[in-house]
Amino acid sequence: MSSSMRRRLAWTVWTVAVAGVLLATISTRYVVNDVLSANLGAWRIATTGVPWLDGFPLDAIETKPGQFLWVRESLHGHQVVFRSPGAVAAGIPAYLWPRGTAPEDFSLVPASTFAVLLTLLTLGLFARTLLPHLGHAATMVAVSALALATPVWSVSADSLWPHTVTLLGIAGMAWAASRSPVGSWAAVGAFGGVALWGRLHASLIVAVLGLVVSTRRRSLRPALSAGVVSAVFLAGATAWSRWVYGEWDPAGGYASVDVYATKAAEGERWDQLVNLAGLWVSPGRGLLVVTPCILLLVPALVRSWRALPDWATALLLGGLAYSVAQGLMNLFAGGTGFYGYRLMLETMACAFPALALSAARAGLVARALLPGLLAAQAVAVGVGAVRDAYSVDPDEAWHSNALWWAVTDIPTTGGALVVAAATATLAVRVLAPGWFTPWRNASPAEQAHQRG
Incomplete structure (x- = not known):
């Protein structure tokens, strides 16, 4: 069997396995x-x-x-x-x-099953984005972590949320922007249009992506092409609103967007800052609390910033802009009935390519901890995906953590976290011992290999 056939077989097996896991945990009785x-x-x-x-x-x-x-x-x-x-x-x-x-x-x-299909397309687009840089093995690990160690599993692949749509749009923007040295910016605009159909303020992501890349390349083409095409999708959303709701407002079907925007303009600054902080560090809904592996990769991201593709850092900046808008428009807890966070899924997805491409420059401590932490995250998210009961009440998001609740409710959950972390660390030690060599101590050849 040729190497290309082995790779195709490996990706086929991976797709079937991930699809099986996601389909086994979709919501069929309650959303x-x-x-x-x-x-x-x-x-x-x-x-x-x-x-x-x-x-x-x-x-x-x-x-x-x-x-x-x-x-x-x-x-x-x-x-x-x-x-x-x-x-x-x-x-x-x-x-x-x-x-x-x-x-x-x-x-x-049907809708929950379709959410899994859209999620698989999202993962596929991210995989195609990373493959030229990371190779097959590292790309498979990265997209597996995205699929199973984040609320992608417990939210966007669980039932058909708007986030299911926006994440597909973000993955498509990353893929289109990464194509060839110049990217396909009309396709970026089209996928950006998909994202804004899911959540209107996702238009910020495509805008920042296009403008930042245009500025860095000193060319109007990225911003202009992406902007024009995404504007067509915005017009389509407006036409939809006119047909369904009788009003020329792309947010017409989601009137709370207008309400939240008004509250944001009139709100107290301290309340807004607390709400923004909740998106990041609240025990119940914080991005860095539910997916702490991101913290391990921040130093590598800083070290890699200048070496990363411009589209990857621009997409990350777009995700940060989106998070600010989200925090000003909506209560950070994002409701109940799901595990982890949902309002920061878009920001996490925007950061994913940059974090994945930076991982090769992780330090010794990060490399030692990352495999185990990702495995523990996957167990935690899996518990939330299987049991809807572990959903933090919005009023308790600053005081309650669903994982702690699960561990105290079923103590064996804590044992599963430890076993998963130890098993993953040992597996990496056996299968990829070079991972535990810090980037700064690797030989020039090893550094080049790690960079892809």
């Missing part, structure tokens, strides 16, 4: 209000051709105590689901096969 509403809207369009729910017996849709549907009356007098365009539109293909239009014909399974 949060946002997702349930968007799924209902997608099903309605797919089965009737129109989004209206006039006369539809909404009380026949199964809900849990305290759960409700985001259904209101549009400006043109129809009852309709009010969610972001991408959250609804992305689910339409999942419901296209012939089904009835009665309430009992509605199911969460």
